[in-house]
Amino acid sequence: MDRPNAGQGGRKGRTSGKADESETVPKADNPRAERKAARRAAAEESRKQGGEPQVIEIRPIAGKARMRSRHWGLFLVFMLMVIAPISGVAYYLYGVAADQYASTSGFSVRNEDVSSPAELMGGLTQFMGGSGGGEADMLYEFIQSQDLVTKLDERLDLRDHYTAPYAADPVFGLEPDGTIEDLVRYWHRIVKVSYDQSTGLISLHVRAFSPEMAHRLSQEIIAESQVLVNALNFTARNDMLKYAEQDLADAVDRLKEAREALSHFRSRTQIVDPESDLQGRMGVLASLQQQLAQALIEFDLVSTDSGTDDPRVTSAARRIEVIRDRISQERLTFSEEEPLDGTESYPTLLAEYEGLMVDREYSEGAYAASLAALDVARANAARQSRYLASYLKPTIPERAEYPQRGMILGLASLFLVLFWAISSMMFYALRDRK
Numbered sequence: 001m002d003r004p005n006a007g008q009g010g011r012k013g014r015t016s017g018k019a020d021e022s023e024t025v026p027k028a029d030n031p032r033a034e035r036k037a038a039r040r041a042a043a044e045e046s047r048k049q050g051g052e053p054q055v056i057e058i059r060p061i062a063g064k065a066r067m068r069s070r071h072w073g074l075f076l077v078f079m080l081m082v083i084a085p086i087s088g089v090a091y092y093l094y095g096v097a098a099d100q101y102a103s104t105s106g107f108s109v110r111n112e113d114v115s116s117p118a119e120l121m122g123g124l125t126q127f128m129g130g131s132g133g134g135e136a137d138m139l140y141e142f143i144q145s146q147d148l149v150t151k152l153d154e155r156l157d158l159r160d161h162y163t164a165p166y167a168a169d170p171v172f173g174l175e176p177d178g179t180i181e182d183l184v185r186y187w188h189r190i191v192k193v194s195y196d197q198s199t200g201l202i203s204l205h206v207r208a209f210s211p212e213m214a215h216r217l218s219q220e221i222i223a224e225s226q227v228l229v230n231a232l233n234f235t236a237r238n239d240m241l242k243y244a245e246q247d248l249a250d251a252v253d254r255l256k257e258a259r260e261a262l263s264h265f266r267s268r269t270q271i272v273d274p275e276s277d278l279q280g281r282m283g284v285l286a287s288l289q290q291q292l293a294q295a296l297i298e299f300d301l302v303s304t305d306s307g308t309d310d311p312r313v314t315s316a317a318r319r320i321e322v323i324r325d326r327i328s329q330e331r332l333t334f335s336e337e338e339p340l341d342g343t344e345s346y347p348t349l350l351a352e353y354e355g356l357m358v359d360r361e362y363s364e365g366a367y368a369a370s371l372a373a374l375d376v377a378r379a380n381a382a383r384q385s386r387y388l389a390s391y392l393k394p395t396i397p398e399r400a401e402y403p404q405r406g407m408i409l410g411l412a413s414l415f416l417v418l419f420w421a422i423s424s425m426m427f428y429a430l431r432d433r434k
């Protein structure tokens with residue numbers, strides 16, 4: 001009989017201890033925690049008064065998840081923002097959009113390599129020919145220009161072909177009442193040009209609503225490109241020929257002037273070649289030197305055997321004096337001072353003559369180079385040095401590859417789902433902040 005009381009007393013002691021501990025626990029700031037602490041304190045108080053055992057509350061098992069209003073709202077928004085637009089895009093792509101056929105071609109502008117004597121005259125061939133990179137750049141811009149669109153519209157009636165499906169397919173068709181700017185803008189959609197500057201290759205991708213039109217349009221673009229290349233080639237050949245003829249005429253005039261100056265010098269000085277004349281005078285001077293040496297020897301021999309009044313001694317001395325005077329006069333012609341007879345000195349004549357010879361040699365070299373350049377220009381004018389080389393003929397499509405329905409539908413689905421998810425998260429984030 002005493003044990004139960006002791007046990008109850010023990011339990012009461014433990015419960016009272018827990019109550020004391022609960023009384024010492026500070027209250028939480030959270031209202032939910034405060035409510036739990038209040039219920040716990042009330043239960044402890046009731047046990048103190050009635051001596052009943054502690055009752056542990058067990059929450060019921062969670063039931064099945066149910067659709068709430070916000071879930072139905074998200075689903076409705078998903079249907080409106082994702083499913084409905086995707087269905088519309090799929091219906092338009094697979095049920096309304098007209099089939100488009102693509103023709104592919106490739107070409108490049110090439111220059112014929114010509115080896116000529118002009119290569120020895122300072123690389124004139126590179127100046128005349130070029131590498132063709134500039135022509136490829138111009139051709140790339142020409143294919144996308146309004147000029148080409150206008151020409152092909154007059155020849156193939158592009159408006160009639162591309163506006164035909166507009167009533168049923170306004171997205172991929174051309175507006176019937178559009179201006180030439182609208183046609184050029186639509187041209188950039190259906191004609192794609194790729195240009196590799198390192199190799200000079202141009203790739204052409206043309207789309208149309210029929211295989212025949214796509215193939216013919218590719219052929220006409222290549223034909224007009226060939227016309228442009230021929231026009232550039234004709235202009236370059238004419239310019240090259242005109243400049244070569246002008247250079248030759250200038251070289252001929254310069255050569256004539258140099259030869260006339262040389263002829264005037266010879267008629268003025270009465271000397272055909274001052275260098276040859278100088279060599280002759282040097283020979284005369286050498287001969288006088290030799291005669292002077294002989295005369296001195298003869299004078300020494302005569303003066304040894306005879307007296308000073310001997311006629312032979314006088315004649316030998318007179319001969320030596322005459323030879324020395326002649327040597328002095330000959331040497332005056334080689335000095336920079338004017339000779340006694342009033343003619344020009346040989347150094348002056350030689351300097352003038354050498355200058356005239358240099359002018360004539362330079363004029364002759366320029367004339368030879370100009371004549372060689374004219375021959376090269378005439379040879380290039382007789383053949384086509386620039387031409388359009390097609391490495392891929394325009395293809396005839398057999399299956400419609402455009403519009404790319406799968407890719408367009410996939411991209412549309414991706415962006416619509418991302419837009420719906422981001423919009424939903426932003427909506428709930430703003431609502432929770434209120």
